[in-house]
Amino acid sequence: MSIKITEDCINCGACEPECPNHAIYEGGKTWKMSDGNSLFHKNEDYNIPQEPKKKDTYFIVSEKCTECIGFYEEPQCIMICPVNCCILDMYETKEELINKKNLLHTHHNE
Numbered sequence: 001m002s003i004k005i006t007e008d009c010i011n012c013g014a015c016e017p018e019c020p021n022h023a024i025y026e027g028g029k030t031w032k033m034s035d036g037n038s039l040f041h042k043n044e045d046y047n048i049p050q051e052p053k054k055k056d057t058y059f060i061v062s063e064k065c066t067e068c069i070g071f072y073e074e075p076q077c078i079m080i081c082p083v084n085c086c087i088l089d090m091y092e093t094k095e096e097l098i099n100k101k102n103l104l105h106t107h108h109n110e
């Protein structure tokens with residue numbers, strides 16, 4: 001599953017730097033698939049800025065969230081959030097999450 005942030009978010013910002021996939025953004029910010037990785041070497045489309053998913057609270061880009069698979073045992077945002085507003089959202093198999101992690105973090109000349 002990927003994780004989502006509920007309306008209870010108090011915008012403390014603690015989760016954002018903990019995400020190994022750069023999948024967490026402040027409300028109102030544009031985001032790119034290529035933020036925090038070298039995806040833009042693969043396809044220029046990954047470098048196109050996308051509309052914020054939320055305006056008033058932090059949000060998680062599900063396309064980039066791997067539940068921290070490949071980095072940590074537990075989702076870091078769930079562990080650090082002081083108001084427990086990071087919750088499991090969309091169901092994805094472990095294989096799907098690993099494929100996502102590999103897409104995000106494969107070196108561009110591999």
Ligand code: SF4
Nearest residue numbers: 019065067068075077
């Ligand atoms: S579960 Fe991990 S990868 Fe997903 S948003 Fe939280 S910190 Fe990022």
Ligand code: SF4
Nearest residue numbers: 009010012013015081
């Ligand atoms: S740690 Fe929790 S409350 Fe703080 S910005 Fe992230 S989701 Fe919001």
